[in-house]
Amino acid sequence: xxxxxxxxxxxxxxxxxxxxVLLVAVVLAAIPTNERQYANLIRITFLVLWYAIxxxxxxIIGGYAGQVSFGHAAFLGTGAYVTGxxxxxxxxxxxxxxxxxxxxxxxxxxxxxAPTLRLRGPYxxxxxxxxxxxxxxxxxxxxxxxxxxxxxxxxxxxxPNYDPAKVHYATVAVFVVVMITTIxxxxxxxxxxxxxxNMDRDAAETSGVPTARLQVLAFAISAFFxxxxxxxxxxxxxxxxxxxMFGFDKSIQVVLMPVVGGLGTVWGPVFGALLFGGVQDQxxxxxxxxxxxxxxxxxLLVLVxxxxxxxxxxxLGRASSAGRAFVRPRRETTV
Amino acid sequence: MIETLVRVVxxxxxxLMVAGLYATMSYGLALIYGxxxxxxxxxxxxxxxxxxxxxVLWQTTGLDPLVLVVVVAPLFFVVGAVLEVVVxxxxxxxxxxxxxxxxxxxxxVMQAFANLIFGGDVRGVxxxxxxxxxxxxxxxxxxxxxxxxxxxxxILVLLELFLRGTFLGRAIRALAQDREACALVGVDTKRVSMxxxxxxxxxxxxxxxLLTLVFPFDPTNPFGVLQLKSFTIIVLGGLESIIGVAFAxxxxxxxxNLTVTLxxxxxxxxxxxxxxxxxxxxMPGGLAALLRRRRLA
Numbered sequence: 016x017x018x019x020x021x022x023x024x025x026x027x028x029x030x031x032x033x034x035x036v037l038l039v040a041v042v043l044a045a046i047p048t049n050e051r052q053y054a055n056l057i058r059i060t061f062l063v064l065w066y067a068i069x070x071x072x073x074x075i076i077g078g079y080a081g082q083v084s085f086g087h088a089a090f091l092g093t094g095a096y097v098t099g100x101x102x103x104x105x106x107x108x109x110x111x112x113x114x115x116x117x118x119x120x121x122x123x124x125x126x127x128x129a130p131t132l133r134l135r136g137p138y139x140x141x142x143x144x145x146x147x148x149x150x151x152x153x154x155x156x157x158x159x160x161x162x163x164x165x166x167x168x169x170x171x172x173x174x175p176n177y178d179p180a181k182v183h184y185a186t187v188a189v190f191v192v193v194m195i196t197t198i199x200x201x202x203x204x205x206x207x208x209x210x211x212x213n214m215d216r217d218a219a220e221t222s223g224v225p226t227a228r229l230q231v232l233a234f235a236i237s238a239f240f241x242x243x244x245x246x247x248x249x250x251x252x253x254x255x256x257x258x259x260m261f262g263f264d265k266s267i268q269v270v271l272m273p274v275v276g277g278l279g280t281v282w283g284p285v286f287g288a289l290l291f292g293g294v295q296d297q298x299x300x301x302x303x304x305x306x307x308x309x310x311x312x313x314x315l316l317v318l319v320x321x322x323x324x325x326x327x328x329x330x331l332g333r334a335s336s337a338g339r340a341f342v343r344p345r346r347e348t349t350v
Numbered sequence: 351m352i353e354t355l356v357r358v359v360x361x362x363x364x365x366l367m368v369a370g371l372y373a374t375m376s377y378g379l380a381l382i383y384g385x386x387x388x389x390x391x392x393x394x395x396x397x398x399x400x401x402x403x404x405x406v407l408w409q410t411t412g413l414d415p416l417v418l419v420v421v422v423a424p425l426f427f428v429v430g431a432v433l434e435v436v437v438x439x440x441x442x443x444x445x446x447x448x449x450x451x452x453x454x455x456x457x458x459v460m461q462a463f464a465n466l467i468f469g470g471d472v473r474g475v476x477x478x479x480x481x482x483x484x485x486x487x488x489x490x491x492x493x494x495x496x497x498x499x500x501x502x503x504x505i506l507v508l509l510e511l512f513l514r515g516t517f518l519g520r521a522i523r524a525l526a527q528d529r530e531a532c533a534l535v536g537v538d539t540k541r542v543s544m545x546x547x548x549x550x551x552x553x554x555x556x557x558x559x560l561l562t563l564v565f566p567f568d569p570t571n572p573f574g575v576l577q578l579k580s581f582t583i584i585v586l587g588g589l590e591s592i593i594g595v596a597f598a599x600x601x602x603x604x605x606x607n608l609t610v611t612l613x614x615x616x617x618x619x620x621x622x623x624x625x626x627x628x629x630x631x632x633m634p635g636g637l638a639a640l641l642r643r644r645r646l647a
Contacts, residue, residue: 081445081447083447083450083451085454127627130631131627131630131631134630134631136387136446137389137446137447137450138585138630140389140447140450141389141581141585141626141630142626142627142630142631144578144581145578145581145582145622145623145624145626145627145630146623146627148575148578148619148623149620149623149624149627152616152617152619152620152623153620155616156614156616156617156620159614159616160614160617263574267458270451270454274451304466306461306462306465306466307462307466309458309461309462309465310458310459310462310463310466312458313455313456313457313458313459313461313462314455314459315455316451316452316454316455316458317437317452317455317456317459320441320448320451320452320455321437321440321441321452324448
């Protein structure tokens with residue numbers, strides 16, 4: 016699969032990919048943030064980049080290492096709540112809390128991941144559903160249990176206003192960091208180890224890949240960036256509640272984007288985020304029915320899994336190398 | 351003191367009542383996993399569709415869900431068998447992540463479909479006896495819960511008779527033990543897989559039908575939570591025996607009820623999530639052994 020993934024990716028060169036990321040970032044950073052007519056563009060850009068950060072982060076553990084996490088909302092919410100609390104209670108600038116929020120979520124992911132990542136087959140995925148939902152219920156009820164005001168329970172936290180321009184630049188910056196990280200991991204030894212685990216954990220272990228350590232590290236990096244996305248959300252939206260930030264629907268979205276965009280590819284999560292952020296925004300404003308997008312994305316997920324395991328990235332790869340597509344094995348034949 | 355004791359006894363009995371439903375919905379999952387080594391994430395979707403089917407049939411015919419289960423369960427046997435042939439079979443040889451994502455997508459589609467057709471309102475089936483209770487000493491029992499327990503128990507006994515007494519049932523159990531050996535001795539593994547997936551879906555359908563009497567529901571709730579509870583149950587009880595599933599169902603229901611009685615109602619669901627994660631982590635030997643069998647198969 017690694018061989019195939021590497022071949023299919025439409026950009027192979029590490030340096031070239033980073034240059035593309037930087038060019039995209041420069042264009043996005045050049046959007047005037049103070050003029051009113053660009054407010055909507057800024058809003059959509061934030062949405063897409065926010066999704067892309069989460070999708071790219073999820074892809075490190077879900078796409079590279081093949082360990083599907085259905086509980087990433089736990090890290091998103093942790094990031095948002097750490098930033099929200101530090102900002103509200105200690106008046107620390109929310110953007111400065113990004114690393115703290117990321118480290119908090121990374122620590123949480125190690126505590127959760129060290130035991131659960133040993134599980135085989137689908138059991139890690141199921142355990143993460145449990146972790147995500149348990150975290151949400153815990154955050155919702157912690158005030159009630161301890162009798163102290165910590166998270167404000169289901170009522171949520173209201174936060175002061177923050178300069179949207181600063182959030183915009185910070186989001187672009189985090190996006191760049193996530194993209195470069197995923198590129199470097201994928202093309203390096205670390206990524207090779209993760210793909211080896213993905214293909215056959217026992218064989219990887221036997222050939223000297225420290226599977227446990229690599230998986231936990233990948234999970235922690237993934238959690239770190241997901242929490243950064245949570246922090247950015249807290250800085251932009253001024254309101255946090257457990258149902259939104261820790262909700263299972265957030266975990267679902269985070270899975271859908273990389274899978275539909277192209278599992279285990281560098282640009283797949285970005286395509287997924289574009290589809291999700293951009294298209295969903297348009298559909299929702301047209302129909303006002305939130306379930307139509309869900310129907311479409313559910314169908315897309317089924318079709319992608321059945322017919323094009325590399326998603327949008329796979330389709331693009333097919334188009335650019337039409338000849339090679341014929342010799343490419345069409346389906347995994349695992350024993 | 352005596353107050354607390356009565357409440358604990360009540361928790362025990364009410365756990366037993368819920369356990370019938372829990373066991374019905376979980377055993378379908380265990381059956382499908384046993385035969386196909388696939389975690390059916392669409393189980394919740396099938397339960398949900400069955401609940402809405404029951405609601406519609408109840409509204410149109412006026413028949414009680416306890417009667418309708420005879421129609422709904424076979425209907426979802428067909429749904430499950432079709433799902434297996436059209437979708438699941440294509441990925442049965444691929445890595446676990448593929449079938450997981452596929453059935454997850456199926457669940458999303460079912461949920462969105464129900465939301466578009468039926469809307470997001472909370473529904474429930476309320477026959478005449480819904481508010482009636484019976485007193486046994488100091489303990490109060492609701493009729494609907496007793497009926498659901500009995501129905502669940504009957505279904506599981508019938509299933510057990512089928513699995514032990516018929517050729518097809520024995521073929522399903524044999525397939526769960528060793529797929530290759532089955533193929534060698536001439537079992538039609540494809541057909542048996544289809545039947546197993548259909549049976550698992552029929553059980554989920556029966557559970558969805560019965561739960562309309564006990565829980566208010568909408569396209570999302572409480573099915574997602576119930577899905578997790580069935581994971582907890584099959585992980586706790588093992589995937590092999592109906593006794594294990596029944597016992598785990600009772601244990602989980604008891605833990606939940608005691609949480610509600612002795613602590614806080616909001617924490618009811620937290621219990622099953624925590625139990626799920628803890629059991630998965632603490633008993634990896636049992637699970638690893640199960641999955642090692644998959645690798646050899």
